[in-house]
Amino acid sequence: MMANLFSVFDPSSSIMSFSLNWLSTFIGILLIPLLMWLIPNRFTIFWNLIIIKLHNEFKLLIGKKLINKGSTFVFISTFSIIMFNNFMGLFPYIFTSTSHMCMTLSLALPLWLSFMIFGWINNSKHMFAHLVPQGTPNILMPFMVCIETISNIIRPGTLAIRLAANMIAGHLLMTLLGNTGSSILMILLPLLLLTQILLIILESAVAIIQSYVFAVLSTLYSSEVI
Template structure:
């Protein structure tokens, strides 16, 4: 039961000890029409075009060394699952799982750890070179190593926080405006409805952009260890 403004972000709502909010990831599967799975419908053709475009772009970002190893598949999969969860959060009373750090960190941290293990194991010299940017004066090299090391360590945190903060900010604003509707004059109500529709449109764009940003940044981080 929602008792305050922030209850919409509480994943503990349940019926018979079955979490409703966290089931949002699976509820969306019921919305997908059966034709999506059975025949090459327009939806599947559109999704194939999107994934092919993403594959071409990620292939350029990763570099020539990893093109033939199917490494773009994992980033397309990450884009897909984040986009899916972001859009599921736009439905009323459905918990946005990507607004919680436990979800976003679960995606960002294993990726970063795998990149670091692969890079330092196979390309140690290349990883050391990245710690000192080209053209750095000799006096500043120790400081640049510290700065680059810290910036490298906080990468999974920045990935996770960026996604969670962007998803929770728009939802919180929509909740704040929605709660003022009961106390608002009937003459101002159309303005509130228009504002909510515009915010919903903005959140739809943010859902796409943030999933794309997460996947692109992950691809760029992987390209640095090759």
């Protein structure tokens, strides 16, 4: 009987019906030495440079109204969490939490819902005006309202599916190639190893890019409700 290929993403260890695989989300907190927060080192300096760069970029995307309120650090924290979990999934025998919709939706849905509630309560006229793009003919206005409403509703789903699908795709490809190692010819083993190394490099880039895309799109969605 052939096993399900997607079973590699299923939680496998549990205690009293509670899956322990989700604890991989917090493994990094245990790995970070406590002295890192007290003594400046190269890692903290490098990470501070990344945070400053992201802060300046998100500040431009949000606009001038929320620059001095620390709103960019919400998206910087989201970027950090997603990138960390994406990288943790590249290590052997560590559960990839960002490949599951329950993880990605739990990040995307509260952000989108808070933007919508804030926008409709504080800027109702702006939100209604946003449903009809400028220059739309009167005949097409009802259709544009329906289209814009649907596009707003599916935004958290698209954020969650994009992140989960990209994490699953690369891991599935590496799993497929890894399973062929026992049946492949010895001459082709170096080629298989080289391909796996290239895939790991590609997945490392995807881990950074997808977390950046998630944070940037969340920032753009927040700028529309101001």
